[in-house]
Amino acid sequence: MIEMIAALQPLLVGAVLIWSARVKLVSRHAAAAAHRSALVRLVGQRRALPAYRLLGGVELTLGGLLLLPPVLRLEAVAATVLAAGFLAYLGYARRAAPTSSCGCLSARPTPVSGRSLARAGLLVAAGGLAVLAATGWPDALGGRPVAGGAVLIAELAAVVALSPELDRAWLLPLRRVRARLTHPLRGGSGVPLLATVQQLQLSDAYRRVAALLRSDVREHWDVGEWRFVAHAARYQGRPVTAVFAVPLADPEPEAVRVALVDDATGHTLLSLAGTAPPTSGRLAVVPV
Incomplete structure (x- = not known):
């Protein structure tokens, strides 16, 4: 089982990297996101956007390599190093620029939180497992499609749950549905x-x-x-x-x-x- 999970990690990490690169390279709000991030404090106001775009290019390249078989061990090592760099950067941002925005998976202003750090830690672990993989993800997914699909869905759900910038897409609608169903300001009589x-x-x-x-x-x-x-x-x-x-x-x-x-x-x-x-x-x- 662990061999199959390890072999599937390049799919997870690659998908997250490409999604993150999309924000940095394609989003019309990329400039604003860069200038709200801790990159301003780290490299300066003028270099923040070029650094943001460069990071997006690295993410897109590495994410594409991870998704296209065969996945080389060097690519998995590079993904692990990049994820560790993300974790270090987020730790720095939370300490040195607590009001800065993450700018990771969305251009929406979102301060760095414990969830952001946990997500980066999850990607580090996923990259480390990918380094240990003995087979490629096509063989692992083809051999056990149901179990492999369930693992990927669970991991992607964990990434989404640990991404505060994506809350508007799923958490807020879920809270609205719960409020409509439970009527929290009403008792059993219907009197508020x-x-x-x-x-x-x-x-x-x-x-x-x-x-x-x-x-x-x-x-x-x-x-x-x-x-x-x-x-x-x-x-x-x-x-x-x-x-x-x-x-x-x-x-x-x-x-x-x-x-x-x-x-x-x-x-x-x-x-x-x-x-x-x-x-x-x-x-x-x-x-x-």
Whole structure:
């Protein structure tokens, strides 16, 4: 298995190098990306763009050689050295020019992050494996196409996941889909949590315990016609949970009530009632 994985690494490294070269050689934003990078600090403002283009040419040449069989051991060594150079450059950029942009796989302004460094480290490891390969990638992929394809897809997915500059292409759409499906600002009743918080903050119960609160909303849940909203708090020197009961159908702040529940024992230490008591909940809210 390891022999097959090693033989497939030139495909991974070559594809990443060609993609990176595309940004440096073809993108109309290449000049701006070069001048936002740490190359300005490293070689100067005037030499930043030529150095950026030169690096793109090296990436394109080496990436093409890695993709075209046969893959020579010298090419794999050169790819490993180049990836190690990337890793060193990103480390320098993060330390010496923390506001600079990576300019690696996209012209979009993206500061160097731990993910960028991890991606470079992954390419170094992939290049090192390619040096050890005993066969070419066509033989490895032809012999075990399903396993080989799965390895390549997993590695490419790792490269994408470790590339902050590509987040707009997959991570942001994924977050939008999750938000549409989960409705993070809504409870099970469909009433927005923000409306509930505004109602309880206008209540007399909230004003009477506001000085005790130590957090924003930590948890909320719906039971019947009531929404319970929990905050961390301190009461008489001990950690407690302030549980507000807010009626879902009654928008009046006077209907809100609160209980302070001891975190250690679960006992209700204080209860301030509104106009009507809730029927049930995950934490007891009863008069003392």
